[in-house]
Amino acid sequence: MRARLENLWDSFRTSFWFVPTIMSLMAIMLAMGTNQLDSLLASSDRQLSWFSTTALAARSTLSSVAGATIALAGVVFSITIVTLSIASSQYGSRLVRNVMGASIADLVIGQYIGTSLYCMLILQNVREAHGDSPAFTPQVGTAVGLCLGLISMGMLIWFIHHVATAIQAPTIILEVSRDLNEAINRLFPERIGEAAEKEIDEEALEDQNCQTFDEILSGVGKYNITVPSKREGYIEGIDGGSLISLGQELNGVVELMCKPGDYITQDQLLARVWCQDQTETEEDSEEQIETVNNTVNRVIIIGLRRTPRQDVTYAARELVEIALRALSPGINDPFTAMSCVDRLGGALGRLVERSCPSQIRRDSESVPRLLITTADGFAEVLKYSFGMIREYGSSNTTVSLKILEALTGITSHASRPEDIEVIRQEAEALQTAFEEHHLVKADLISFQQAFDQLNNLLESSLRMTREPELS
Template identity: 80%
Template sequence: MRARLDNLWDSFRTSFWFVPTIMSLMAILLAYGTNQLDGILITSDRSLSWFTTTAPAARSTLSSVAGATIALAGVVFSITILSLSIASSQYGSRLVRNVMGASIADLVIGQYVGTSLYCLLVLQNVREAHGDSPAFTPQVGTAVGLILGLISMGMLIWFIHHVATAIQAPTIITEVSRDLEEAVNRLFPERMSEETQHEADEEQSEDLKQKTFKEILAAVGKNNVTVPSEQDGYIEGIDGESLISLAVELNGVVELMCKPGDYITKEQLLARVWFQNSTDTKEDQEEQAETVINSIQRVIIIGPRRTPRQDVGYAALELVEIAVRALSPGINDPFTAMNCVDRLRGAMGRFVERSRPVQIRRDSESVPRVLVTSSDDFADVLTCSFGMIREYGSSSIAVSLKILEALSGIASHASRPEDLKVIREEAEALKNAFENHNSVQADRNKFQQAFLDLNDILEPGLQSK
């Protein structure tokens, strides 16, 4: 349930309707509150001199504010669509989600729509004396409407400044890199130390040698239920806590066959649940199996696109997409690509310091409950990220040197020999690609010196393997 709620909140956060809807509801409540306050002031024969106004003046003020703010909402919406179009064409349509999440357009539109709605609701209460009907002029309501109008004017200036900076490459890269850093901190929160890593290696080695997946499943029994996918799409998230709870309830083990970010086709195997049948009749067994299948399908969230909430690889690929587009012949912007490489260096440097994901998830009593057959690790993310940038940027001496500099920075944080080996393999692949594209001896000398500096960092860790 937690993963589904987080995924739902992420979709709300990157939408343009959620905040304006909330602010419109707040405007309705504010209009009702000021109307009640005005009614109390009139019945108590009290007046606030600085709020005093006439019915025609209140009607004119509220009408002007309501019309102006709803017109500004249309202007803001048009500017927002234009900025999204520019970001989509220059940086990639997949980054529109990041731009929408960091944009204040929903807040500004919500302010304008809410202010207009508030003024309309207060405006209908303005009455002049007619026959036996007494006059009613919402003094507080009109003053609040005027204040909201002034705030709206200030927010227009703020919005224009925000749009002018939001579509700049450094700003978008910063927002995307923040997604990557948050994904690393959220999915790999434990920082590795020599003691904890030694204990983890021993425990994982013992699990893999003495209690392999097959042995764990054999201890549960031969009865199992396969869980197929009901639709095509990407796995946006998996609720691990719910999987463990279900396995505890069944006194069994869930063998997970997928991970966040995988593309799943209809009827593809998602998981296999091993447990002891608690019923004797065939009908009861079929009903129990159907219940288990429905429970697993609810905790594996499948959607139309990948999200960085549980997918570190996709969060890194968002930065890679900006870099690759910048290196295309039509744009030819190596500075943006180098900025992306710097951001990858910082995030991957933190990633390599974190403990590896555990393949055997246990309950509170240390009983194996979930077996993870595949998951993101440092080697996959590094190879996929820098490999794509290398493919398009190896012909540029500046980008190639920046990649070597990034690999050197990441290597200085790495301590596991397997991670250092992956870094060296990526550096050697870059070296081969660079030599194939560059024949200038001066550039080759610069690259060779940077490559040797990287080797000086890698050698001590690789020799201790």
């Protein structure tokens, strides 16, 4: 349930309707409150001199504010659409989600629509004396409407400043890199179902982690329920806690055959649920299979696109996409690509320090309940991050040197031999691609010097990781 709520909140956060709707409801409640306050003041015959106004002045003020703010809402909406169009063509349509999430357009539009709605609701209560009907001028309501109008003017200046800075490449790269860093913090070491694990003795934990999938499944039994997908699309998130609860309920193990970011076709295998005992009657067996299928399909969230909440590879891909577009012949902006490489290097330097989460998830009693057969680790993210940039950027000397610099920075944080070997493979692949594209001796010398520096650091780091094993 938590994963679904987080995914729902992420879709709300990157939409343009959620905040204006909330602010419109707040405007309605504010109008009702100020009307009640004005009614109390009118019945008590008390006058607030600094709020005092006439019915004609109140009507004119509220009408002007309501008309001006709703017109400004249209202007802000038009500017926002132009901004999104530029971001889509310059950085890629998939980056529109990040621009929308970081934009204040929904807040500004909500302010303008809410102010206009408030003024119209107050305006209908302005009455002049007619026959036996007494005059009523909402003093407080008019003053609040005027204050909201002044705030709206200030927000217009703020919005123009925000648009001028938000469309710049460094700002967009910063926002995308924040998504990547947040994904790393969420998923390493915390993964799906991690909160359900109980702290146990370190030696016992080491013994448990040495168990293989076959050993765990052999202790459960041969009866299993295969769960096909009922929908087609990308996996946006997986509620691991619910899958662990399902394993506890059935006294079995859930073998997860997919991961966030995978594209799933209809009827494709999502998971196998291994149970201790099969139900006695055929009717109960069919009911159990249907319940398991519905539960697994509910907790595996399938949508239209990938999201970075549980998919660290996709978070890195967003930076890669900006870099590749910058390196295209039509744009030819290596400086933007170098900024992306810097951000990727910083994020992967943090990632290589994190411990790889176990693919065996346990319940509160340390019983295996969830087996994750596929998962992205440092090696996959590194290859995905620099592989495509190497392919298109190896012909550019400065970009290639920047990649070596990033790999050097990542190596300084690496402490596992397998991670160091992956970095070495990526550096050697870059060396091969660079030498194929360059014949200028000065460029080759510069690259070789940077490569030798990285290679020496790799050798030093590898010796340091082997020393504890030899001792």
